[in-house]
Amino acid sequence: MKKLGLLILSMFFISSAFLAQESKTKQGHTNQNKFKQLKELLPTPNLQRTASGAPGIKYTQQKVDYTMDILLDDAKTRIYGDETITYHNNSDDTLPYLWVQLDQNMRAADSKTPDIQTSRIPSKTSKTRFNKAYIETPFDGGFKIESVKNIDGSNLSHTINQTMMRINLAQPLASGEKFQFKIKWWYNINNHRTQGGRSGYEHFTENRNNNYVIAQFYPRMCVYDNVEGWQNDQFWGRSEFALEFGDFTVNITTPEDHMLGATGILQNPEEVFTRKELKRLEKAKKTFDKPVIIRTQKEAEKIEKTKSKKTKTWKFVAKNVRDYAFASSRKFIFDAMAVDINGKTVMAQSLYSKEANPLYGDHSTRAVAQTLKTYSRYTFDYPYHKAISVDGQMGMEYPQICFNPGRPNPDGTYSDRTKYRMIKVTIHEVGHNFFPMIVNSDERQWTWMDEGLNSYMEMLAELDYDPNFPITRGYPKNIVRYMAGDQSRIAPIMSKGDHVYSFGSNAYGKPATALWILRETIMGKELFDHAFKTYAQRWKFKHPTPADFFRTMEDASGVDLDWFWRGWFYTTDVTDIGIEGVRKFYAKDATNETIEFIEDTSEGLSINKPKKAKSKYFYEITYNKPGGLVMPIIVEFTYDDGTKQKKMYPAEIWRYNDKQVTKAVHSDKQITKIVVDPELETADVDTSNNSFPRNKEDGFSKFKNKMKN
Incomplete structure (x- = not known):
């Protein structure tokens, strides 16, 4: 009876284990494959933005024209301005209000920008910094709006919200209509050398002169489109600008002895x-x-x-530009x-x-x-x-x-x-x-679309200027330290610039590296260059989004890159591909009809080469991938006669197994060394596992025992 009870109990546990295993194997999951398409992440194509990445037949964008009279007051280091804005509503929407950017308000006395920065009391600091932080009167920056008026001179209702101003229209602006209004303003110019900033003046004590580099100096219209609606995110100082194209007529009055350069064609040289x-x-x-x-x-x-x-007045006209700046x-x-x-x-x-x-x-x-x-x-x-x-x-x-x-x-x-x-x-x-x-992406939302693409193009221009130019950003090996860093301080490329730690690496370095790898390693120069030029020409003088870039690069090249965009742009995964081990075989005539492969655990030459066979040596090479990114396997074989051969397996080799893959290789020469990514093309964060043998004890014959264990 006791034995029967034990038997029943044993059968119960076996049955429970079997049912648990059955339940486990039947449990479903979502598609986690690294090669699944990006459709769930990209916006649905429409008549404004097509599935190919090109502008659609219903694509529209607004136009804004500016007429400005500007006075540069060198004695007071001030800018005075009077502008007329003509806003063209080319969209299909009726607009109840308009939004204007007031970027200089980031420097206003009541600016919230300093409040979002963390700060500490230092153990010691210089007297200059102490005076600036704790004693000096804060700089009186920001726009001083004197008036906002309708074109007939009547007051125009408006609401200022930090770096944004809403124009409250008396009547909604219908599709196809335009609206004109005037703004009169002035502001104190900041010393960008002592106070920071993207524009301002530099003071020279010798002869008490100033160099002025002036931008963001006038109230500018926000972008309105079918992607964001109004792009009226506050300007905190880092993420840059979204602007509409238009025509500018600008008169700039300066001291008579100034030399000036500005956007536009000079009308009165x-x-x-x-x-x-x-x-x-x-x-x-x-x-x-x-x-x-x-x-x-x-x-x-x-x-x-x-x-x-x-004084003298410089008169400029600029057609189809998105912004205006000058230096004097x-x-x-x-x-x-x-x-x-x-x-x-x-x-x-x-x-x-x-x-x-x-x-x-x-x-x-x-x-x-x-x-x-x-x-x-x-x-x-x-x-x-x-x-x-x-x-x-x-x-x-x-x-x-x-x-x-x-x-x-x-x-x-x-x-x-x-x-x-x-x-x-x-x-x-x-x-x-x-x-x-010109390729007018939204810098406020997607910093990488201008900084990253431009950093990549910069590399090509630098090499044209000097073939030995010491490029510091863009080569894969140069991004490794950042990508291998503390994950808590790394954000995906697809992040707003205001929200990332390492701004330069995230928005400039990593996307530039990604494009360099696409061109030099994955796609090849011909396919990449054609696709990149197609994107630039499709979207010049228009407003592209990330989806337009991703889709165009695939559409114009015939290369499925969804796996690449997902890994490099939407995650913080890293590249780490290594060699798990190598097994060596020799072939032997078993019968008249059969060739038998026998593992060779010795370090000597293989024997019994089959008649008419070109290959004498046969290898099973197992590659592993501790890193999260899927990338091509680039491998270099060194043979016993000193020659080398390079082979690249496409990234799709990982489509069935994201952790480990094995490839069979045959040769008439004996392999003495194998190296993954020998020229550091893939930003591999750990090259300690890239070579085989790694040391004297880790030879070809050792992998068999390792695999058994």
């Missing part, structure tokens, strides 16, 4: 340049091999010693040269103080010219008439003009590090003319 400068400008328009000096250092040094009390100073040296863009002459120009010479004189305008050539080759011909690099001692970009860092030592010498950094930033900022000034 004979009123603002000397005869000598006009003659030099004409020469520059025909000089394609080197910059021509328009205002020399000697002339600029003489001018900066005195301050004219008279009596200290500026001015040079220019012509650039041939597919038969069209474009002017590359630079404005810089003597403190930046000879570095800027040697390289600035040449770097501008190279950028226009390289970017035009890979995207579309540069459509504007000029591009200007300004000694602004920051890195910021605007249509046709940008502000860049870099200065030599006081004696005029400069190191390679200083030179290459200045050239790098200049190329990057000039390159922004293409992304996002």
